[in-house]
Amino acid sequence: MFSVHLSDIPRTISFRTGLMFLALFGCSFLALFGYLYWQTAVYLKAEADTALHRQVDNRSLQAPELRAQEIRKHARQDVEGRLPHSLYSADGELIAGAIDVLPAFKELDTPDQFIWNKPDGNHRPIRFMVHRLENGQLLLVAQDMHDIHEFDELLVRAMISGGVTLLLVGLIGSVLLGHFARRRLDTLSRSIEAIVEGDLNRRLPIRGNHDDIDRIAIVVNTMLDELQRLMSEVKGVCDDIAHDLRTPLTRLIAGLERAQRRSDSEQDYPAVIDAAMVEAKGLLLTFRALLRISEIEASARRGDFAVIDLNAIAADAVEFFEPLAEERNIILSFAPAATPAMLSGDAQLLFDAACNLLDNAIKFSPDGSRVHVEVLTTSGSIGLRISDNGPGIAEGEREAVLRRLYRSEASRHTPGNGLGLSMVSAVARLHDMRLSIHDALPGCRVDLLGQARLPG
Template identity: 40%
Template sequence: MRRDNLARSTPFRLAVTFAVLFLIAILLTGFSAFWLIRWDMYRRHDEAILQAFAVIAATDDEDDGDFIEALRANIAATHHDNNLYLATAPDGSVLAGNIKPIDAPDGWSTIPGKVLGLGKYLTFRLYSGKVHGNRLIVGESYEDIEALEHTTLASFGWASIFVVLVALGGGTMIALRARRRFRAVSETMGYIAHGKLAARIPLLGKGDDIDGLSHDINEALARLEINVEGMRQVSTDIAHDLKTPLNRLRINLEEARRRPRLPPRIAEDLDAAILEADSINLTFEALLRIAQIEAGARRARFSEVDPAEAIMATAELYAGAIEDAGLTLTVDIPPGTPMLRGDRELLMQMYANLLENAIRHCPADARLRLVVRHRPGIVVTVVEDNGPGIPADEREKVFRRLYRLERSRTSPGTGLGLSLVKAVAELHGASVRLEDARPGLGVVVEFPMG
């Protein structure tokens, strides 16, 4: 899973979500206000036209007035492109006006300016009625209202873009700050996963929820470290304390075995007991060795190591055992493998354990393969066989101490081989995983360079 994707971070998503909600609220509120204002402006526009119509029509009732003269006075006083006036006689002849004759119905009508020959993009609102037998048309363009509409819509558009940009910018800043803190948590948990139980999440002292969560995690990690170290120490102490009496027991068994004229049955039992003592001793030595590796004591002995040379040397040591077991070994190591900082002896022990596991569990005629690859920043080694393999649900468990797939535990082995492999890999900062070789098992160890 890719965790560094800024767009998928929770703070960024929250910022964008709230920005979208805020933008929707602005648009709904703004457009509601816009339509109310627009409706009021159109209403006032119609009222102004009716008022102008009424004023001109009223002059016809005055004794000293002439509504035609009043109409001409209005035409002279107004802007031709915005205000329209037309008075026609019953026979259709024009009495006065500033537009060409048109056939307008009684009441309200809306006519494009191009029909009136007054402008391609203007729209006019007209009111037509009869004044003492004559037809009077009064109208006014929507130019001012439409200009305000365009300005308002453009303002909403720019405001929306501004809100989105601010939200994205703010969300990015918040996400970057949060990602730095979450990355510290993720890195710490990565250290814990690789066995560095002393790692802790750094606290910034802000007292916020992330600091609180980090503090709780650190307390849990401290308890985990104490428990795990206690378990490791118990197993190490048991192995250490029992090693001396076990050696005494073996010495006593050897002395008993060297006595002359022992019955054959007793001699066989003593030989079997010595072998069992040796097996127990090997288990204790492996436990102590793993404890020493996990403590990091061998890191002081690190030097420049050629991983290809270490794996080749191990293969040469086990060539005879591999041949005796009826197995075949192929080595695929290209030239130019980069050097690593590490402990050559421990690396050879790691590969020796993997080869011993393959020899022990693979049938005759099985094939073993050792591979070394490198790419920028990483050296990869693979020990692969076409034997029975390990079930997918068991591949993580086999790295546990004393864990064995064979529940009866009748076959030779201590159940510590892969535990030591993992301990050596983690000491070198490497990762180890088991893969399906189809058929068989592949043990992949990836070493970081530098």
């Protein structure tokens, strides 16, 4: 369904980013080369001028007769005219040297340039300087600049060829980046389309290099895990509502039908109404619990977070359930943390969660058994652990019991609506804590653990 076309590549962010860096690198390349070219040209010109001044000084120190002889000898030796010297009269007539005509110049003792038409027909760029001697004669010293000009041209050609190479490599690199980015986005798009079409187990592929796309894919996969969990809970809730709420509704309707069908006396109606009210209140409590769980999962109470001590909350919960434990001859022990167990959270919600866990532990423990409550503060973690000696929870049901209204067959005939652990799980997610169920050998151990932290 997806294929990478050249027309699609320019629209990718990677291609445009590659072009942007190509432009930035190209500008940096031009600036660096321009600086090097300018520095090289200035250096070579300064070296040539320095050489001209040195030659003028050397010729100026010579005697007039010797100077003329040396210039004629130099002209015979310098066949190629690399360093031509000439001597002219005060009127500009040639006395000795290779350059017949005194070139036009701006000022004495100031380097200048001209094109020398040599007798062999070659045209050479010459940098020269004219100096007036003590006898009035004019001394010209010069240097052929052809090699320096060729070096300048070589630098310019290198800049052009390097710039073209940089442009080609940059464009090819940008196209490849756009191509690979497009292929990866196509893979993500296929995964998303499969998810949209109903494959909720599908996840976005992750390379493991932790780049930007990987980070987005991880966040999206986490979101999909949460959505799948919520959809599974919704389906489970619908199934459990149909299964568990059907019984009290059936009893309610059956009681009312019996009262109507048997035409009981008015003295019997209060008992029928009381029974119906008990069933209706039970249903109302169930729906209230469902609404509270929804409120917790929507983080509606996160604004009530404050710094609390989990030791105090656990102690209050243990004190609240001590009468019930004593009534059933259950030993309820409590081990607070040695240090303050401070965390950021909602005290009422955490108290309700602790009460639900204690209620389950006492409810499913046999008379004369033991329930132990412990506050944990280890390795940066803080939490609550509740252990009992009851029948425990089968490993295959430890995830299912966290669903709303789910009740195992072993607990289906005990009082309750199957929402206690669902509420605890919602509170745990709200506080970024982890709820886990383990074997206590014998019995069940429930851990509610999170990171110790303060708000802000």
